[in-house]
Amino acid sequence: MSKFNMKNTSRRSFLAGSAAMIAAPAIAQSTSTVNSQATTENERDLSEVVRRNISSFRTLDWRPYFDSTRNGAILVDIDSRAVHYWSEDQSIYKLYPSSVPLTQELTRRGRTQVVRKVEGPSWRPTPSMLKRNPEWPPYIGPGPDNPLGTHALYLSWTYYRIHGTHDTRKIGRRSSNGCIGLYNEHIAELFAQAKVGTQVLLI
Template sequence: MSRQMGRRAVLLAGLALSAGPALAQAPYARRNISSFTVQDWRDHYDGLGVATIIADTASRVLHFWNSDGSDHRLYPTSVPRSDELTRRGYTEIIRKKVGPDWTPTPSQKERFGWQYMPPGPANPLGTHAMYLGWPAYLVHGTHDTRKIGRRSSDGCIGLYNAHIEELFGLCPIGTQVKVI
């Protein structure tokens, strides 16, 4: 009797171990898929202009289209940590900078004690920044890759440094941007 129970226990344990990774990943995959919303630039603009970006804060993804629509790219992002910090609407890229320095807003200085940061690995703007028509709002890189896919910023849209470098090269000044 104990020999049969031993075989059953080993068989059940083996099945549980082999199914474990699939079961552990299933809720994660469903949650990510269900939160992603496909965007079409035509739902937001009459034309693509020199290029178009739609930053979807709910899906935490940035959509890019070039001027003729032949190139559509998606980038995972970090987004503002609260709705109060999220500015939504239409703007455009007005300036671009490789190796940006960072000056925190008066609110950030008060809340966190943050100070000016020169370019470098500790800089929260990462390696590249694209400044929007709204003061203190940017699309930029980050050295802290844990922030991507999360509500973690004070208003900006953050990308992996490799992705912002690529996007930086694709977006001319005047690229239209919509944050939804």
Template sequence: MDDDKVKRRGVLGLIASGVAALALPLRGRATTWGPGDWPAHFATLSAGAILIDSRGGRLHFWAADGVGYHEFPCRLPQAADLRRRGRTEVVRKLVGPTWRPTPAMFAADPALPRRVSAGPDNPFGSHALCLGWRGYRIHGAPEEPGAALHGGLGCYGLSNAEVAALFREVGIGTPVQVI
């Protein structure tokens, strides 16, 4: 075999293995979305848009002006059967929401309080964006930054600081897509 052919095959082999090596860390990870990626999921930004990437545990928000973009780590619903996918919208905004456990929560732990008003011990945190799906919210959490990310039954959680920032920018009717 000719020396040039051996060198070419060697170089092509190195290139192929380099490309494969670059792809390895991406296996099993979610697609990364960015400021210009909203058209892949929304027809317009007239009311802003929220995309929750349940595979990557990220919430993406695009402002109605098309310029503002924020990305947050997002706690996902704990139970796999409650991880809905699809489209909904923000139907209500609450400052200092009251938390009430569901009947299923009481069955699992009868010692739970009947309600927790606004304050540092409230599982909903400081703010909540109620979604069109009954019982689903994007809300804050009383945990400290860096705490393990986990969600409620049908909720998507952000830190209190993050949900407060999002709350200021999101309006009623903002479309939400969970993928």
């Protein structure tokens, strides 16, 4: 076989394999209504590469938002779908893409704080979630089907959390019932840095 044909064959195999990998999560997750595509804003075909406005996903200074970084500070920018973190001594700054609430009615803004940290969280839908989605299970334990991913930071507002997600399609989209979602590797990193008492501002 010529080098040209080998390259074409390899490229076709790679593209076919990639298409299968993209399709597989959607098929697997259709069995769980909680993690289904219906709970995610469908801006366009989920297999399409989304080009976002990079200027909206930018580094920020903490000073316009907090009086100090005592206990650390987390800023959730719902409009740009980003989470910012500053350590108490300001030596650490992190910027993460996030998922945000599906609608303005589900969105809450203002000041709160981390009141609890849970690795391997379990999940129970709120009464309002069950009213909107009566087919949802009343409880999901830790694991790959859990909507809270691998780690969760519980906020002082009832039912509100910053947490991970196993469904990576949700990141960068309006896809939650009020919480803020991060990739599992990002929430694990933030979980290690943040502590109970870390101040949180959602804007």
